[in-house]
Amino acid sequence: MQPTKLTLALDMMGGDHGPHTTIPAALAAVCEFPELHLILCGDEAILTEQLKLHGVFPHPQLTLHPSTQVVTMADKPAVALRSKRNSSMRVALDLVEKGEVQACVSAGNTGALIAMAHYVLKMLNGIDRPALISTLPSLDSTPVYMLDLGATVNSDADTLFQFAVMGAVMAEEVIGISKPKVALLNMGEEEIKGSDQIKRASMLLSECNDINYIGYIEGNDIFSGKADVVVCDGFVGNVALKTCEGVAKLILRRFETSIKDRVTAQLFGWMIKPFIKSLYQGVNPDHYNGASLIGLRGIVVKSHGNATKDAFLSAIRQAVREVERQVPAKIKDRLEHVLIDKA
Known part of the structure; x- marks a missing residue:
């Protein structure tokens, strides 16, 4: 039975920083979403101590598990x-499977999360393998969805086709793009280029009237806005x-160093500070944190292992959006229309 209010389970012990990051993010989330209830999965003594340090224990929107x-x-x-059936990660997934959240x-071990989620939640009918999908910034300000980002390293043509269907649903339901443009990431735009599985996936997508397939794009066009959904296997995507x-962080650091080194910039820093902040917000990976593990019979969002408070909060926001838009159900409906009928 699904909970009557918006309820999420958080793996509080996962990631590089554990409760030192997840507790502040959880507190920020319940302030941002008054209707949200969070189940905090982890070491009860540690979580209680951390919440008391923040002066918020007990909290009406937080429950320890x-x-x-x-x-x-x-x-x-x-x-x-x-061997870790009572880990904070497994407990959180079990709560999803039971319908309690x-x-x-x-933010834990990606491989373990994928394996546990696959085992506990099972795949949707018509989907062979899960995919990690996330948004990236683009030149036209509309985010670009990219998948797979590492869940399935080797993907055949049928799997890539399934990824494209799921990616299109995410773009439509979460971002609100009508008939999102779907492209396969390839080493060239010409039809003769690419591996056999890429070519066959392209053929399958070209024959599908329900997908707005635009063909191949190269890596330098990921951020161009040519495509709303970029599809590739997990190795290439990761x-x-x-x-x-890495490039985004390099550009930001070089820019900040350049500004600090110039006397003129220091004198007029108050004028250019808003520009720098806007640039940083636009490309800062923390604001795009939260890769969804899709294709499952439940919603699972993976945060970066080294996530900051703001980054983990972004992952929570992503989970809230997917719950509100009932993403697994929408994918299931599209699969019944496209994949199962196709078979």
């Missing part, structure tokens, strides 16, 4: 799945994402 184990970043997925958010984040 004890767990005795933690999935570390070094844990292998199979080992975590088998509508989604869970974790490398591309990490490269983009």
Whole structure:
């Protein structure tokens, strides 16, 4: 049975910083969403101590759900799945499966989260493998969805086709784009280029009237706004994402250093400060934190392991949006119309 109010489970112990990040983010979230209730999964003593330090224990929008184990970043997925059934990550996923919460958010071990979510929540009919999807900034100010970002390293043509369908649903339902433009990430725009699975996926998408498929795009066009949804396998997507984040941080640091080194900039800093803040907000990876693990029978949002408070808060916001727009149900409906009928 689904809860009657907006309720999320948080893996409070996951990530590089654990409760030192997740507690402040949870408190910010319940302030931002008065209707939100959070189930905090983790070590009860540690969480209680942290909440008391913030002067908010007990809190009417927060409930502690004890767990005795933690999935570390070094844990292998199979080992975590088998031996850490009472971890904060597993407990949060179990709450989704039981219908006690509508989604869970974790900054923990990505491989373990994917394995546990796949095992606990199961896949939607018509979907073979899950995908990690997230938004990236673009030149026309409309975010771009990109998937897969690392859930499925090797993807055949059918899987890429399924990813495209799910990505289109996310763009339509979460961002509100009508008939989103879907493209396959490739080494060139020409039809003759790319691997066999890319070419076959392109053929499948071209034959699907329900997907607004525009063909191939190259890596330098990910942020151009040519496509609303960029589809690739998990290996390519993860490398591309990490490269983009690194370049964004490099540009910001170089820009800040350049500004500080110039006397004129120091004199007129009050004038250019709003510009710098706007630039930073536009490309700061923290504001795009929160990759959704889609294709499952429940909502799971993965935060960066080294997430700050603001970054983890962004992941919570993403989970709230997906709950409000009933994303798994919308994907299921589209699958019944496109994939199952196609089969």
